[in-house]
Amino acid sequence: MVARGRRGRFGQTEQPVLVFSIGALFAFAVSGQEQLPSSGGKRGGCGDAAGGTRSRPGYVDAACALIYDAAMNGDVNLSFDTAHLVVALVPLAIYFLLLAVINLMPRPLMISGTRDLAALAVGISGLVMMGPVQLFTPPPMLAQMGPYYWLLLVLLYGSAVSLWILFLRPRVVVYNIAPEQFRGIVSTIAVRQDPSARWAGNALEMPQARLLLKLEPFPAFRNVSLAIDSDQFDFSAWQRLVGELSVALAEMRVPRNPRGVTFGMIGTIIMGVLIHRCSQQGQALTESFIRLLGL
Numbered sequence: 001m002v003a004r005g006r007r008g009r010f011g012q013t014e015q016p017v018l019v020f021s022i023g024a025l026f027a028f029a030v031s032g033q034e035q036l037p038s039s040g041g042k043r044g045g046c047g048d049a050a051g052g053t054r055s056r057p058g059y060v061d062a063a064c065a066l067i068y069d070a071a072m073n074g075d076v077n078l079s080f081d082t083a084h085l086v087v088a089l090v091p092l093a094i095y096f097l098l099l100a101v102i103n104l105m106p107r108p109l110m111i112s113g114t115r116d117l118a119a120l121a122v123g124i125s126g127l128v129m130m131g132p133v134q135l136f137t138p139p140p141m142l143a144q145m146g147p148y149y150w151l152l153l154v155l156l157y158g159s160a161v162s163l164w165i166l167f168l169r170p171r172v173v174v175y176n177i178a179p180e181q182f183r184g185i186v187s188t189i190a191v192r193q194d195p196s197a198r199w200a201g202n203a204l205e206m207p208q209a210r211l212l213l214k215l216e217p218f219p220a221f222r223n224v225s226l227a228i229d230s231d232q233f234d235f236s237a238w239q240r241l242v243g244e245l246s247v248a249l250a251e252m253r254v255p256r257n258p259r260g261v262t263f264g265m266i267g268t269i270i271m272g273v274l275i276h277r278c279s280q281q282g283q284a285l286t287e288s289f290i291r292l293l294g295l
Contacts, residue, residue: 081288082274082277082278082281082284082285082288083285083288083289083291083292084130084134084288084292085130085274085277086274086278087126087129087130087292088126088127088129088130088131089126089127089270089274090126090271090274091122091123091124091125091126092123092124092126092127092270093266093267093268093270093271093274094123094267095119095120095122095123095124095267096123096263096264096266096267096270097263097264097267097268097271098119099175099260099263099267100260100261100263100264100267101260102175102176102260103175103176103221103222103256103257103259103260103263104256104257104260104261104264105176105256106253106254106255106256107176107249107250107252107253107254108174108175108176108177108182108249108252108254109174109175109176109249110172110173110174110175110242110245110246110249111172111173111175112171112172112173113168113170113171113172113173113225113227114165114168116171116173116225117161117164117165117168118161118165121157121161125154125157128157129150129153129154129157133153137149146293147293150293169227169228169229170227170228170233170235170238171225171226171227171228172225172226172227172242172245173223173224173225174223174224174225174226174245174249175222175223175257176222176223176254176256176257176260177222177223177224177249177252177254178219178222178254179215179217179218179219179224181252181254182215182217182224182226183215183217185245185248185249186204186213186215186226186245187199187204188248189241189244189245189248190204190206190241192244193206193209193237193240193241193244194206194207194208194209194211195208196208197209202214202215202216202217203215203229206237209234209237209241210232210233210234210237211228211230211233211234211237211238211241212228212229212230212233213226213227213228213229214226214227214228214229220259221257221259222257222259226245
């Protein structure tokens with residue numbers, strides 16, 4: 001059976017995006033609520049309220065000035081308190097803790113690209129809601145709709161992620177394995193299914209099985225993905241290949257990935273900071289959530 005692949009692809013593993021951004025996110029969590037420049041100060045770009053100047057592209061100052069004016073007029077909400085931080089960072093912390101458990105397992109773990117993207121979407125959902133969505137949420141609309149406003153946004157976010165998943169080509173992601181090991185296993189299975197299978201860089205062509213695959217390694221985190229790289233392919237052959245991969249990986253034993261400790265520390269630190277902040281808030285934390293929900 002020949003299936004037509006869905007156009008578009010998600011590219012490489014998503015972990016680098018989170019790893020490179022977690023430093024800034026954690027610093028924001030520790031620093032607490034950001035304050036807007038006072039209306040009496042001289043307004044420049046972002047951070048120029050005190051009259052200091054820095055060399056920046058003009059469009060950056062223009063964007064900052066636009067957001068500043070909107071905030072002063074009450075069109076957007078730039079206040080972040082503990083409730084915002086909890087909603088934004090708890091899903092991310094849980095995602096990092098999940099990565100820690102996966103990478104500390106003594107064997108590789110293979111999951112579908114759909115589950116991998118869904119887990120990432122849940123992990124960054126709080127950042128999306130408390131970031132761009134919260135930034136441009138009109139306070140009158142939130143006051144009028146209350147919790148139903150956030151319910152609607154969650155449904156829209158879920159719909160957008162589902163649509164994104166539908167456009168992905170079939171893909172599997174394998175955690176806690178070296179790309180060279182995985183490539184050897186794929187080669188063995190591919191030759192068994194199609195003796196004419198051959199590699200060209202990270203692309204694997206299986207003419208008789210009507211498959212063109214692309215290996216996407218990420219050695220720094222010891223994970224790799226294998227994706228369909230053509231518009232037309234034999235879906236049954238792909239399923240057989242994935243099934244044999246699953247059996248072969250289940251029998252493997254690999255060293256625990258040291259990156260798992262890093263992921264665990266990041267998740268634990270974020271949760272610890274949030275718990276510490278919440279313990280100091282008391283009744284103010286409840287009032288913060290009430291304001292956030294627009295009750």
